[in-house]
Amino acid sequence: MSRITLWGRANSANVQKTMWALEELGLAYEHVPLGGSYKGLDDPAYRALNPNGLVPTLQDGDLTVWESHATVRYLAAAYGAGTLWPGDARVRALADQWTDWTATTYQPAWIKVFWSVVRTPVEQYDPVDIADALAATARCLAILDRQLETTAYLASGTLTYADIAAGVSLYRWFTMDIERPETPHVALWYTRLAERPAFRKAVMVSYQELVGRLAF
Ligand SMILES: N[C@@H](CCC(=O)N[C@@H](CS)C(=O)NCC(=O)O)C(=O)O
Numbered sequence: 001m002s003r004i005t006l007w008g009r010a011n012s013a014n015v016q017k018t019m020w021a022l023e024e025l026g027l028a029y030e031h032v033p034l035g036g037s038y039k040g041l042d043d044p045a046y047r048a049l050n051p052n053g054l055v056p057t058l059q060d061g062d063l064t065v066w067e068s069h070a071t072v073r074y075l076a077a078a079y080g081a082g083t084l085w086p087g088d089a090r091v092r093a094l095a096d097q098w099t100d101w102t103a104t105t106y107q108p109a110w111i112k113v114f115w116s117v118v119r120t121p122v123e124q125y126d127p128v129d130i131a132d133a134l135a136a137t138a139r140c141l142a143i144l145d146r147q148l149e150t151t152a153y154l155a156s157g158t159l160t161y162a163d164i165a166a167g168v169s170l171y172r173w174f175t176m177d178i179e180r181p182e183t184p185h186v187a188l189w190y191t192r193l194a195e196r197p198a199f200r201k202a203v204m205v206s207y208q209e210l211v212g213r214l215a216f
């Protein structure tokens with residue numbers, strides 16, 4: 001097995017996806033905290049790995065991958081056949097659907113709530129912005145809730161990479177000081193995920209350092 005390295009601060013939601021996948025698959029890896037208060041994103045050596053100067057970046061032997069969903073998909077495909085990586089192309093199509101929807105629709109919505117409620121200092125709160133972000137997230141959660149009424153996980157009855165892309169939101173969503181719509185099936189999904197040691201280690205991580213901090 002080649003040497004695996006993950007760069008990125010543990011309180012970044014995007015880094016958490018990669019770490020969750022690594023933990024879920026039981027892989028040995030080196031974790032290099034970077035970004036945020038650790039800085040280092042402008043170092044030429046890091047830029048050579050990730051020209052965006054963002055985290056996460058994953059290296060597996062001579063392969064370097066950035067974009068959190070690409071890292072999760074890669075780990076699932078390389079090491080998770082039959083578990084995170086469904087053998088059935090039809091289930092993979094659904095996992096891709098939910099992963100891409102998360103990238104384009106769900107994550108922009110829930111991250112906006114996190115930024116407008118947690119990262120923005122209270123004295124700079126914009127109630128219209130907060131209401132818009134909450135409404136957009138509620139629309140997404142209603143879609144998730146309908147799906148999770150019929151399947152225990154997003155693409156099937158078992159955990160796939162799609163649950164990692166979308167489910168990373170849940171600890172923050174259920175702990176932020178906000179009014180949440182009733183989404184009983186999403187709540188049950190969160191309960192199921194929180195029973196997984198990999199989720200607890202990678203995702204249920206304090207974001208206290210990010211409160212009122214717009215800088216990074
Ligand atoms: N689309 C990218 C977004 C990466 C991203 O925005 N990362 C943030 C952390 S969540 C970052 O590097 N911020 C700068 C910092 O942490 O200093 C992905 O999914 O990997």
